[in-house]
Amino acid sequence: MTIVLPNSLDWVYAVLACWKLGAVPQPLSARMPDTELAALLELRPPALLVGRADPTGDTPSAGAAVAEIAAGFSDDPLPEAVSPVWKSMASGGSTGRPKLIEAGNDSRVPPTIGAPLGAEPGDVNLVSVPLSHNTGFTTFAIGLLQGHHLVLMPRFEPQEFLRLVTEYRVTFLATVPTIMQRLLPVHRADPDAYDLSSIRRFWHLAAPCPPAVKQAWIDLLGPDVVWELYGGTELQALTFISGAQWLSHPGSVGVVVSGEMKVFDDDGKECPPGVPGEIYMRPAPGSRPTYRYIGSTAKNRDGWDSLGDLGYFDADGFLYLNDRRVDMFTVGGRNVYPAEIESALAEHPHVLSSLAVGLPDDDLGQVPHVIVQSAADMSEDTVREFLAARIAAHKLPRSVEFTARPLRDDAGKARRSAVRDEVIARRAAQSG
Secondary structure (H helix, E strand, O other), X not given: OEEOOOOOHHHHHHHHHHHHHOOOOEEOOOOOOHHHHHXXXXXXXXXXXXXXXXXXXXXXXXXXOHHHHHOOOOOOOOOOOOOOOOEEEEEOHHHOOOEEEEEOOOOOOOOOOOHHHOOOOOOEEEEOOOOOOXXXXXXXXXXXXXXXXXXXXOOOOHHHHHXXXXXXXXXXXXXXXXXXXXXXXXXXXXXXXXXXXOOOEEEEOOOOOOHHHHHHHHHHHOOOOEEEEEEOOOOOXXXXXXXXXXXXXXXXXXXXXXXXXXXXXXXXXXXXOOOOEEEEEEOOOOOOOOEEEEOOOOEEEOOEEEEEEEEEEOOOOOEEEEEEOOOOEEEOOEEEOHHHHHHHHOOOOOEEEEEEEEEEEOOOEEEEEEEEEEOOOOOHHHHHHHHHOOOOHHHOOOEEEEEOOOOOOOOOOOOHHHHHHHHHHHHHHHHO
8 A cells, every 4th residue: 555645643643554455565755757657656555545646546545534534444353463574665756766665564563663772662752854754763663662662753843853752751762864864953053952862763864974074963862872883675684883883983884783785896805904996785594585576676696785875984884875876976187075065065064054065077088066955145156165174176166056945855755867867957957
């Protein structure tokens, strides 16, 4: 059953109904364009679409008022049913090749699912990211199974996030770096207005976190509170890192705690410590995969899957990310990782978010272009001068533009290829 609803109790009712019926919930963003929705529905036509009409007209749909619909049915107990997998998540939109990942075992999920993350029964759990994203879905499931008081944000807003933590004495949460960065200027503007001391475990995941943002949250909450997780929806393998570990290995996403990870070069040879390559992962030996791709598949090398990320291990076994292979571009033959430019810009107190892409150039092949969302007036010269002290000259943006709208969604995801194509098309129209 495909659920196209915003964060709401109706979303919760719909997912629980799926599991009760032995169906598989497939949550999708309520703001997804019709063309992308149609492409995902085509991959695995659902029995029912909840919250929105099928743009192709092929799938029966139910309106958004799930509770009102349910009121017309008997409340007699249903026969016991088990879903074949407990979730089907959408992925791949950033590369333009949408796919579905049927992830996990069946719907008899153990109540200890949150224990490795330090979640405890009775936690107050703030859900600030979209439930259609794996971070939101999994955090919701942890809270449901461990009896948490779930505080659900319909949509992220920084003042409201900080107010909810203060009012409800939130103890556990999982969020994304984009939200972390948007929160900082609001908290810094009036730190005495909010009390974050109740937070016992603060997880971030789903995207690389700029070091300046990470350091700010460690300073704010303490190194024992801030934790990071790296891995895919598929859960082939995971890394964890505490704030204390990060302080001694700054920039790392941690050590492998589940499954196996290796870094291979383009010839398939394992890279030694300190040498970057493509990150591959697989479940622990003897474990069977608990995921299935529908649509495109992950890149596979002799049983090892790649999510497209580039990085390296250090001599202590800590993993560092460079960027996604699809996002890297070359300037005069030299590799440039957008995340490096964006992390440097994140150190500026007025920058809320930024996005770097490579644009075609007759001389160098490609040159960096940066889009900046700022909390105050900034100029192109200000951006370049700030970056010049932090990154190499060939990585400096040749052009800068400013925007008032967020550059990533509330799950921290950015569609770089679409942004790049949009900038190129706009420039072509202007020159024509």
